[in-house]
Structure formats: structure tokens, C-alpha cells
Amino acid sequence: MMENDTLSKVLYIDLTKKKSFVKDRKDLFEKYLGGTGVATELLLEECPEGIDAFAPESPIIFAVGPLTGAFPLASKTCAMFKSPHTGDLGESHAGGRSAIAIRMAGYGAIVIKGKSELPIYLSISNGKVLFKNATTLWGMKDGSIAARVMRQTEGGEGLRAIFRIGLAGENMSTFANVTTETYRHFGRLGLGAIFGSKMLKGLVISGKQMIEVTNKKAYRAMYDKIYNMATESPLMKKYHDVGTAINIKSLNSARALPVKNLQMSSTDSIEPVTGEEIAKHHLARRVACAHCPVACIHLAYLREPYDDDPYFYKTTPVCYDFELIYSLGTMVGITEPKALLKLIDIVEQVGVDAMSMGVVLAWITEMLEKNKITKEDINNINISWGDAEGYIKLVKYISKPTTDFLKACSRGVSYASSVYGGKEFAMQFGKNEMPGYHTGPAGYLGFLIGARHSHLDNGGYSVDQKDLVKVDLSPEQVVDKLLDEEAIRQILSSIAVCFFARGIYGLDLVSESIKLLGFNYDEKQLHEIGKQIHLNKYKFKMREGFRLEKLEIPERIYETVDPTGKITKEFINRGLQYAENLIN
Amino acid sequence: MKLAVKDAMRCVGCQSCMFACSRRSGNAGLSNTCIGIKSAGGISRGYTVIVCRSCENPPCANVCPTGALVPKEGGGVRLISSKCIGCGLCKDACIIDAVFWNEQDDKPVICVQCGYCVEYCPYEVLELIKDKKGVSHDGE
Ligand code: SF4
Ligand code: SF4
Numbered sequence: 213m214m215e216n217d218t219l220s221k222v223l224y225i226d227l228t229k230k231k232s233f234v235k236d237r238k239d240l241f242e243k244y245l246g247g248t249g250v251a252t253e254l255l256l257e258e259c260p261e262g263i264d265a266f267a268p269e270s271p272i273i274f275a276v277g278p279l280t281g282a283f284p285l286a287s288k289t290c291a292m293f294k295s296p297h298t299g300d301l302g303e304s305h306a307g308g309r310s311a312i313a314i315r316m317a318g319y320g321a322i323v324i325k326g327k328s329e330l331p332i333y334l335s336i337s338n339g340k341v342l343f344k345n346a347t348t349l350w351g352m353k354d355g356s357i358a359a360r361v362m363r364q365t366e367g368g369e370g371l372r373a374i375f376r377i378g379l380a381g382e383n384m385s386t387f388a389n390v391t392t393e394t395y396r397h398f399g400r401l402g403l404g405a406i407f408g409s410k411m412l413k414g415l416v417i418s419g420k421q422m423i424e425v426t427n428k429k430a431y432r433a434m435y436d437k438i439y440n441m442a443t444e445s446p447l448m449k450k451y452h453d454v455g456t457a458i459n460i461k462s463l464n465s466a467r468a469l470p471v472k473n474l475q476m477s478s479t480d481s482i483e484p485v486t487g488e489e490i491a492k493h494h495l496a497r498r499v500a501c502a503h504c505p506v507a508c509i510h511l512a513y514l515r516e517p518y519d520d521d522p523y524f525y526k527t528t529p530v531c532y533d534f535e536l537i538y539s540l541g542t543m544v545g546i547t548e549p550k551a552l553l554k555l556i557d558i559v560e561q562v563g564v565d566a567m568s569m570g571v572v573l574a575w576i577t578e579m580l581e582k583n584k585i586t587k588e589d590i591n592n593i594n595i596s597w598g599d600a601e602g603y604i605k606l607v608k609y610i611s612k613p614t615t616d617f618l619k620a621c622s623r624g625v626s627y628a629s630s631v632y633g634g635k636e637f638a639m640q641f642g643k644n645e646m647p648g649y650h651t652g653p654a655g656y657l658g659f660l661i662g663a664r665h666s667h668l669d670n671g672g673y674s675v676d677q678k679d680l681v682k683v684d685l686s687p688e689q690v691v692d693k694l695l696d697e698e699a700i701r702q703i704l705s706s707i708a709v710c711f712f713a714r715g716i717y718g719l720d721l722v723s724e725s726i727k728l729l730g731f732n733y734d735e736k737q738l739h740e741i742g743k744q745i746h747l748n749k750y751k752f753k754m755r756e757g758f759r760l761e762k763l764e765i766p767e768r769i770y771e772t773v774d775p776t777g778k779i780t781k782e783f784i785n786r787g788l789q790y791a792e793n794l795i796n
Numbered sequence: 797m798k799l800a801v802k803d804a805m806r807c808v809g810c811q812s813c814m815f816a817c818s819r820r821s822g823n824a825g826l827s828n829t830c831i832g833i834k835s836a837g838g839i840s841r842g843y844t845v846i847v848c849r850s851c852e853n854p855p856c857a858n859v860c861p862t863g864a865l866v867p868k869e870g871g872g873v874r875l876i877s878s879k880c881i882g883c884g885l886c887k888d889a890c891i892i893d894a895v896f897w898n899e900q901d902d903k904p905v906i907c908v909q910c911g912y913c914v915e916y917c918p919y920e921v922l923e924l925i926k927d928k929k930g931v932s933h934d935g936e
Binding site for chain 2: 281282283284312315316338360363369370371393394395420421422423424425428429431432435439443497498499500501502503504505506507511529729
């Protein structure tokens with residue numbers, strides 16, 4: 213890496229002692245570039261084996277990459293932690309201004325350990341870490357208010373990122389998230405709960421430093437090349453126009469969209485919640501992550517009259533995308549846009565992962581229908597498919613649970629179904645609730661073997677849609693494809709570019725662009741590093757007790773029609789067996 | 797020529813303009829940017845785009861104790877870096893916050909109205925317009 217680059221500076225913060233120090237970790241950055249690669253190493257170093265995810269020693273790690281602040285679309289921060297949701301690897305990525313702010317503040321990574329005795333938030337700028345009293349922010353029902361207070365109290369306007377948790381994080385729901393810039397999230401696997409366990413309400417970080425480049429001419433030329441691809445290439449058009457919500461229509465007609473807890477894979481009443489229709493009637497503004505010209509973030513305005521005063525309206529901006537329309541829409545039978553937006557809004561307020569919450573709501577609905585639980589278990593409220601009002605109440609209850617059943621639900625469907633039954637339709641994979649892709653066996657194998665059990669680990673859904681709908685591939689061939697893709701994606705999340713830009717950042721372009729920042733790796737070497745990072749993640753998972761053979765698979769996936777017609781036990785088991793041999 | 801905000805409502809907050817301005821130096825990062833984008837009280841309300849208006853009787857130059865900021869014909873100022881002592885009075889004098897600060901050099905950075913940022917705004921928020929006298933100010 214470049215001599216003067218501050219990328220290798222790691223900021224260590226101890227919340228117990230209220231102290232911080234900076235260490236240069238060129239060793240890690242030179243070997244693993246940054247982002248996921250470096251964060252995995254820091255996690256292996258900092259997280260004691262077998263520790264309770266909520267113990268003070270359990271670390272929170274944030275890392276950015278060499279391209280952050282240098283090239284467009286390098287807008288992601290990788291967060292790593294021991295997941296309280298799965299008990300093994302916790303990893304989530306968020307954009308907003310998070311990555312730019314960390315890099316511009318002069319760091320490549322941040323490690324937070326310890327536990328404060330009173331609620332605090334961190335203010336990081338100009339090389340200083342301040343520990344601020346957040347007592348007054350604790351317990352607010354809408355997390356965005358806490359963010360607003362931090363915004364008004366702290367400096368660095370336009371250059372800062374504001375991270376914060378909501379009520380669910382404070383109450384340590386294992387799928388609580390951390391929100392940044394109001395609409396972006398470290399969503400999956402419970403980072404918000406770890407913040408809560410440390411009494412850390414949030415953090416504000418800002419800076420505007422320079423990243424010195426030696427070959428200035430080549431740097432500007434490369435910048436233009438990437439910028440032009442980002443703004444002109446058809447590869448980004450989908451994110452740019454209707455956004456990821458464009459997939460709702462096609463997945464629904466392909467019978468790949470989970471409806472009512474995947475009892476079905478399409479619905480006739482999809483039209484009003486397709487990306488096109490929501491854009492037509494509700495889209496109010498599009499915004500971007502810092503240093504991304506694409507602006508894929510779609511905000512709708514929800515306008516609701518007050519019952520007691522017809523000329524008094526509440527107007528709420530709500531962010532929507534494919535995953536939200538699936539999880540808080542079709543998965544719970546909601547296909548009316550206003551109801552959907554209202555449910556999304558409450559999920560934002562309490563601060564939980566939307567996909568996990570949607571799956572939990574859907575599972576509860578079915579448990580009730582099948583009389584496996586009673587109304588008392590859910591505080592005597594009425595819930596039914598498509599009824600947003602009931603679900604809004606339920607979201608609040610799960611975020612601040614009072615009954616044993618609700619407490620179990622605040623730990624996700626894997627845990628709740630291990631206590632109350634209903635595993636056959638508890639839609640989790642590796643204990644992580646499913647995303648909106650019932651596309652075929654490759655999708656499911658992807659969730660199961662992916663290091664963080666996310667559809668984005670290896671894009672199995674795309675193997676289903678591009679290959680398996682047309683040709684036959686053996687389970688072994690599918691797993692090979694998935695592992696190969698996952699290795700490549702480790703590089704993307706290590707240089708910390710957005711996965712939406714994967715069509716632009718091929719390994720050839722990655723190699724050329726990181727070279728300008730002093731990293732000399734060719735495509736082949738990068739691929740090897742990617743494989744190594746993937747194995748390192750598995751090292752952590754196995755250390756913490758993860759075993760592919762212990763995975764539980766809900767029967768439901770074999771029962772509901774899918775576009776390939778190839779989701780069979782035999783296919784999935786053969787794939788898992790093969791993956792197990794390779795990974796071990 | 798003069799940098800102007802054509803339509804701030806179209807701004808998505810991507811900061812491409814800020815990075816472009818800073819990149820004029822050939823380096824990455826944001827240390828040199830003379831354009832600022834900040835949310836107008838939360839992202840959902842959109843963005844405020846801060847650019848130098850190249851005032852005809854520039855308050856920043858009027859308060860500079862060393863004469864480091866020289867008013868230009870037709871408006872705006874030019875920074876003579878060697879004269880600047882980094883006191884920050886100019887920054888305080890600009891009530892729209894268009895005098896930006898390079899923290900590494902501890903000196904102001906002043907828009908030269910070159911229009912480089914305009915080329916990188918994907919949403920046509922910015923434009924370069926001819927000022928009254930049609931004078932070009934990009935001679936830095
Ligand atoms: S016109 Fe030139 S100096 Fe002024 S803000 Fe734009 S890029 Fe920077
Ligand atoms: S480049 Fe254009 S859209 Fe992006 S922040 Fe600047 S003014 Fe706004």
C-alpha cells in the first residue's frame with residue numbers, strides 16, 4: 213500500500229475504560245486489502261473463543277478498503293462481530309456515508325470492545341474519540357429521534373456518518389440492526405443487539421482528509437473510466453431507475469416470490485406493490501450513498517390523515533426496496549402499498565432487520581392459524597395475513613417483549629421454533645431468516661453454505677435463474693459455482709465496493725484500480741486471496757461450533773412450487789455433503 | 797464563468813462533485829473540496845448545495861488581515877497561499893459557508909469557478925454560467 217495512506221490505522225476503543233488508541237496494521241491490510249478480509253482477521257484476533265456474544269470482550273469491528281474515498285461505488289463498510297443470532301460469524305455491510313466517513317477520519321478499521329455502565333455514544337473526529345452521555349437518548353421509541361439529536365449536537369455536517377440503534381437493539385433482540393444515515397443498515401445478524409449489550413447507542417464519525425496518489429494522471433483516467441461505467445452502463449440501470457424493487461414483478465410471475473410464509477410463491481394481487489407501481493404513485497425522492505453516482509435509495513412519502521382532524525396530515529418518508537416489499541409485504545400477505553409503507557416505517561423505528569422481522573411475523577401468523585400458540589402468547593392482539601395494523605402492534609411487542617413467546621420470537625424463528633415447534637415452516641437457513649428468493653436449489657444451497665447465510669454471499673438465486681431453469685447442473689457443479697463466486701465477492705467486500713457494482717468491478721478492474729493505491733496483485737492472486745478470506749471466515753464459524761451437517765432445513769421449501777422444479781431433498785443433501793468435504 | 801446551482805432539488809447527495817473538486821489536485825479524498833453537500837435537516841428533506849457565489853464585494857476578502865484573498869474582476873476571490881496565515885476569519889465571514897478549509901494545510905480552499913465538478917454531477921444540479929461581463933475566472 214502507499215506509504216502515507218492512513219488505511220492501515222486501526223482505531224481501538226475500550227468502552228469500559230473509556231480509552232482509545234491507534235495501531236498501524238499494515239500487516240493485515242497488505243495481506244487482505246481491507247473490509248471483509250481485514251475484519252475477519254481482526255475478529256479472529258479479538259474475539260475470545262466460545263464467548264457469549266453479549267460479553268464485554270465480544271468485539272465490534274468496522275473496516276473499509278483501499279478504494280474507499282478514491283473511486284466511485286466503494287461505499288460500503290463491513291461490520292464483523294460474533295452473531296448473537298446464529299452464535300457464529302456475524303457480518304453485515306452498510307453504505308450511507310459510513311465508509312467515506314471512517315476513511316476520511318483517517319482510519320481503515322475500528323475495533324470496539326468493553327461495556328459502558330451508562331448509555332453512551334461515540335463522537336470521532338480530528339483524531340479524537342469522545343465518550344458522550346446518551347442516557348437521555350435511551351428508550352426512545354423512534355430511533356430516528358436519537359439520530360436527530362446527535363445530528364444537532366455534533367459537528368461535521370455533510371462529512372459525517374451517524375450510526376445508531378433503536379429500541380430492539382437496546383433490548384438485545386438478536387436481529388436488531390444498526391442504522392446509518394436514516395435509511396442504510398448493518399441489517400443482518402444482530403449487530404444492533406451487540407451495540408445494546410455494550411450500552412452503545414450510536415456513533416458519529418467525520419473527516420475530510422486527503423489520500424495521496426503518486427500516479428495522478430492514471431488515477432484520474434481510471435476514475436473517469438469507472439465513473440462513466442457507473443453512470444452510463446446498462447449494468448447499473450436497474451438500480452438507478454425503479455431500483456431493486458423491479459424484481460418483484462418478475463419473481464412473482466416466475467413463481468419465485470415467497471408469499472404468506474412461502475405457502476405460495478406468487479400472488480395475483482401483486483400489481484400495486486411492484487416497483488413500477490410504487491414508483492408511479494409514491495416515490496418522492498432518490499438519494500445516494502456517499503461517493504456513488506447511482507442513487508439507488510428510493511424514498512416514498514406516506515401521507516396519512518389524522519382521524520380527529522381531517523385537515524391535519526402526517527407525511528412520513530419511507531425507504532423501500534425489493535427485500536422490504538418481500539419481507540414486510542408478500543411474506544405477510546400485504547399487497548396494499550400504504551399498509552406496506554406503514555409496516556416498513558415501524559420496523560425502521562424500532563431498528564430490526566426487516567427480512568428477519570418479516571419472516572418472524574409470517575411464522576407467528578402460521579403458528580396461530582395452526583393453533584400451536586394462543587392469542588395470549590402475543591398479548592391478545594388480532595393478527596392475520598395482510599393486516600398491517602396487527603403486525604405493527606406485533607413488531608412493537610417483539611422489540612420490547614413481555615411474554616415468553618414474544619421473548620423467544622425476539623431471537624428469531626430458529627430459536628422460537630426450537631421451543632414452540634413449527635420448524636417445518638420456520639423459514640431460516642443457518643439460523644438466519646430467508647431473503648425473498650424461492651428461485652430453486654442453488655438459492656437455498658447458497659443460503660446454507662454462504663458464510664453469513666445471506667443471498668448476497670454467493671448469489672445462488674442467479675444460478676437458478678440463469679442456469680437451472682434452462683439446463684441441468686449437478687449439485688456438485690452448483691456448489692462449485694457458489695464457492696467460486698463467494699471467493700470473488702470476498703475481494704469486492706474487502707476493497708469495500710457495493711455488490712450492486714459487481715458487474716463493473718471485475719477482478720481485472722480491481723487489480724488495476726488497487727494498483728494505483730499501491731497494491732500489486734493480479735487477478736489470479738486476488739482470487740486466491742478471496743478463497744483464503746472465505747476459509748478464514750469458515751475458520752471462525754467452525755471455531756464457534758458451526759457445522760454444515762447440523763443445519764436444519766424447513767420442509768416448506770420442498771412443498772412450494774418454484775421456477776426450476778428441482779428443489780429436492782436429494783439435491784440439497786448432495787450439495788451440502790459435497791460442500792462439507794470441500795470446506796473441511 | 798461562474799459556478800451556479802441549477803436545481804438543488806435534483807441533488808441525491810452522492811458527493812461526486814465534492815470528490816471531483818478535491819481530485820483537481822490529482823489526489824483522492826476530500827481535503828481540497830470547495831463545494832459542500834449537506835442534508836437539509838435529514839436526508840429525506842433533500843440537500844443543500846453550497847457553492848461560492850463569487851460576490852462582487854467579497855466579505856471574505858474584506859476581513860482577511862494579510863491581503864491573502866484578492867477580489868477578482870467580476871466577482872469572487874483569489875487566494876495567495878503564501879500570504880495566508882490560516883486565521884480562519886474568511887471562513888467565519890462567509891455566511892453561506894462557502895469558504896472551505898483544508899485541514900492538512902490549515903488554510904482555506906477557494907472555488908476557482910473552473911466547472912470541473914459540473915462534469916461529474918450525474919443529475920444536472922450544477923452548471924457553469926457566463927457572468928455579467930462574460931469574464932473567465934479559471935486562470936488559477
Ligand atoms: S468550480 Fe472548480 S473549484 Fe469551484 S467547486 Fe467546482 S470544481 Fe471546485
Ligand atoms: S454531484 Fe450533483 S447530485 Fe451528487 S452531490 Fe453533487 S450536486 Fe448533488
